[in-house]
Amino acid sequence: MPQETLFQESARVSNRANPYPLYAELRRTPVSRESDGTYVVSTYREVSSLLYDPRISADPRNSADPPPMYKNPNAPPPEPSFIQLDEPRHEHMRRLTMKHFGPPRSPGRISGMAARIGQLVDKLLGAHQGRQEIDIVQDLSYPLPVMVICDLLGVPLEDEPRFRDWSDILTSGLDPDPSLQNDPAFLQRIFKASAEIRVYMAELLKAHRRTPNDSMLSAFVNDPEARAQVTDGEFMSIAILLLIAGHETTVNLISNGVLTLLRHPDLLARLRREPELVPAAIEEVLRYEPPVQFRNRTTLADVSVAGVTIPKGAEIILLIAAANRDPLRFPDADRFIPDRTDNQHLSFGSGVHYCFGAPLARVEAQIALREIIRRLDGPVLAVDPPPYRFNPALRGPSHLVVNFERLTD
Template sequence: MAAADTLLERITDYANRPNPYPLYTELREAGPVVRQADGSYLIGTYHEITALLHDPRISTDPRNLATPPEGAPKPPFLRLDDPEHHRLRSLAMRPFGPPHSPGRIDAMRGQITEVTEELLQNLQDRTPIDIVDDFAYPLPVTVICRLLGVPQEDEPRFRQWSDAIVASADVRPDKESSAERDQAGEQARIEMGQYLVNLAEQRRDHPTGDMLSAYINEPDPAMRLTHEELAETAVLLLIAGHETTVNLITNGALTLLRHPDQLDRLRREPDLLPAAVEELLRYEPPVHMRQRIPLADVDIAGTTLPKGTSVVLALASGNRDPKRFHDPDRFDPTRPDNQHLGFGSGIHLCYGAPLARIEAQTALGALIPRLTSATLLQDPPPYRHAAMLRGPRHLPIRL
């Protein structure tokens, strides 16, 4: 049996992308906290992950690493700490409307349904189809581009940019290619940010009802984003608003095809769909890992995490922790008390989570009647390279 100090290397090895769950079991059995050969720490148990996600002594900012990346730019607010994180997140969320009230995203349910039906209509007489390319990718990217106000003809440009940014954010320990990935990701982030700021500037004093218009025409000077903040926020909204959703929809379709009894039950009982989406977020989450950095020595489960070290929280492992979830390897759409880590927890709870939930419920609700007579053509399907944002690259089915 391989040593526990190679677990992160093995989990992030592409060969294990189709099924990392036996390695997560090994991680939990090795102890709540497992030091890796490269000096980082890997944590896969639910209660310890949750405690660290809520601990103010734990940073998301890579500049707090003992050896921070050379020449690293200021990270997006997703990777900043409070109070700066809170300020930028509040400004970014402002166009969505007041917290806990029906806002812009809720008002988009009709549009999301409309885009879903358009995509499925185009697949009417086609077989086989690829759930990813033909449905799960174009749905959220179309929705988020409409939300921001990106012209339809420019939407294809975002896939290349997005792929590069996601690859650069991955937690794979292969140092050889990380510098190249980081450079490509930063270039994509700059290009996408410049494009979105230019688009916003075109709406200055000529708002068109979208979020870029809302950002650029903010009447309160104290609430305005700088050009740099606008670029970072718009890029992050686009990535958060569609990357997680592509994986959530695709993982959902694959899980239902592998569980025909539950697929049939959801077809008969569509009211179970919201709970089924929460179970998918636990059972096959779109986000598998997150990196954190202690700002001081932090004791957790009898181990000291030294200041400045890389700590990788395996959220997907926490979601299968038998100390928190009964029969965790079973897919159960009626599971009670499902406080999963599918979108993280604490102050960095996923920015795109409300949108992802609505899109997944709408998409899977429309897909389920078609999936009941579908055949999965490749199992396991080919997976995307990212270990952190895990999902199939293609999911071919015959209707």
């Protein structure tokens, strides 16, 4: 297959169940140029170095081909959230947000949620008492992160059907398929969803200002320092980011973890015997089946990578999932090893843009996986491979039906 088509091929729905052979081919050339001019970087050393490189921009306004929501000719572009900003604005905005999420201002916010997360997992699994089938995605790995993020942010859980639709539409904009990116109907759906979620979030933030509570969003929008330095548009973008990113990737992490263990029943049995290995197993799931497969960036200057000069203004795809299976970095890279040591995967990014929600995702996934392993007797996949979500960037099953003998207490 010609080198310039490999990434495009890996993103096709037909390869969603197993893009890894194509990623292995891509790694033969650490930096490859696609037919549309995009550069794909697929090896660990190169991806890792670019995640730290200040000449690589996360800001969509620097892109010659920004995401669809920035292309609406009838509305001003939204202000980027902090993860889409470069230094020094990124660090400043991240600090203002982080102080209401974790240390040092709110050191116990995430660790203090463990008991609540355990209660939610118990409730969701308990609903299947007396049954012998569960759809892990629809019955657990989707509702759990949604409940948690709504609790954390102060978003009414009853609004979930609305923001689920908006989230599905907006994340579909990450699909690199040129036919979609130039499809007027596809773009209109994104424009509509973007407008609707911004109206919704503006009203929610106003409500938090009128009636403050102990939620993260309430603390953030009522923080005098933030109110003096963050625009209303930035508040909205950050809130939308926290809501969508706060559940989308965790859904895939839990689902991919269950899928991987059911494909390795010997390892599932081992984790049942040794539940203390679950945290390390979650790190291996993150490496082996990352919930975010790639990240998009733009060069601010000419950058030399693995002997290739990527010109200023070029679009780059950092192929995290390929880098995580680079045999030059990870021994037996295509093998799932639940107690793997030296597991510095790139699934939460690296450098200044390291995922600040990583601690919460880890806690949720560890509790969910531990309880599934402990409580489902004789679990087996009903269908393998399962159907996958449409989005190639946020890769995970859309359904994961598991048959089991019984559910224990």
